[in-house]
Amino acid sequence: MGKEGYESIGMLTPALLESIQNQVGEKIEIIHSVRVRDGESYKVEIQKQAMLLKVTEQIERKNGFKKETQILKLIDATKNQTASYGQLNSRTWFLRPWIDGVSAWKRCSYVHDKPLDSASKEKFISDLLAMLQKSIDLKQVGYLHGDLQPNHYLFDSFGTVHLIDLETAVQVNIFPSGYRGALVHFVPPETAMGMIEGNKDIPLDVISEIYSFGAVAYFLYTNASPVAYSSSMEDTDYRSIPFEDKLKAIKAGRIRPFEYVRKDSRFTELELIISKCQSREKEERYQTFEALYSDLQLLQ
CATH class of the missing domain: 1.10.510.10 (Transferase(Phosphotransferase) domain 1)
Incomplete structure (x- = not known):
């Protein structure tokens, strides 16, 4: 579901989801959670494009998310693929295209x-x-x-x-x-x-x-x-x-x-x-x- 009627799933609170949507400038639809060892991950959709959303409270992963965003933009500079990251309070998020x-x-x-x-x-x-x-x-x-x-x-x-x-x-x-x-x-x-x-x-x-x-x-x-x-x-x-x-x-x-x-x-x-x-x-x-x-x- 999108922002309206969205209930908190772990660290991905309505406030955090709203913050991410404001930064990327698009509505995000949560498809399902993804099992991971650290933090939380979700398959989401933005304008029908499947994306991977990661959320963490680990301070050391903040720089990792920033680094991965920078690298993906360097690698995919001519492919127009979106990668971004941000932070709200103690939680950092990372968004990249989903890979099936x-x-x-x-x-x-x-x-x-x-x-x-x-x-x-x-x-x-x-x-x-x-x-x-x-x-x-x-x-x-x-x-x-x-x-x-x-x-x-x-x-x-x-x-x-x-x-x-x-x-x-x-x-x-x-x-x-x-x-x-x-x-x-x-x-x-x-x-x-x-x-x-x-x-x-x-x-x-x-x-x-x-x-x-x-x-x-x-x-x-x-x-x-x-x-x-x-x-x-x-x-x-x-x-x-x-x-x-x-x-x-x-x-x-x-x-x-x-x-x-x-x-x-x-x-x-x-x-x-x-x-x-x-x-x-x-x-x-x-x-x-x-x-x-x-x-x-x-x-x-």
Whole structure:
């Protein structure tokens, strides 16, 4: 429903909804709430265009909403897509176009749930290239994502990939970074070390982001975390492993060899590329997105 007759849903009070409508200059219709871990999110419509509305009371997310708005406007400058944010008292909101799509995890079920044939190999490389292009596009406007993970890639009904959740993005070559790390399974050793130390300004560069991309590719390919958190390389159940022990395993570079998690239907040429992305030493990884992109293209 719109403003008239609207009853409060959690943090999205009538006063806040009215404030948002005044700022965007349009009536907002609430379609339904969206399940999220932090804050509240809603699918809404503005002049029949579907939008995503996020609301939070977390102070640290205020700057994240502002940053994501700025980045989306840079990326979508020629597409006339609307992104905006604002604040009313203790609550901050963020509005962007809604994306109907599936995560990279669901998209790539043809890889991790089924034997690989030549057609699925080609499709997987095409999907990885499209995902990597999003990191290239983001860097071209001066940012690195900082939290690459399968759920942050959405494939829409046309097969177009979108890189979402840009709150943790870090400006290239800007320090202090204000970066505190990301989802543990996909961070590189140098980021894990910063998280162990409680560093609030962890350096992030393209080479670290390349490790994270490799970790995502590993997960999509094997259905397992790339790092062995326990003493067993075959044990993929990490739920009982303490958070700091996971970080220590990442810092130590305990990458799980592919033969422990994918015993047949292997794609060895891709495995070599992923392994290079996930080298413990930064100088042994790909040094640019473009170099990684070029090697992936050779597998098509």
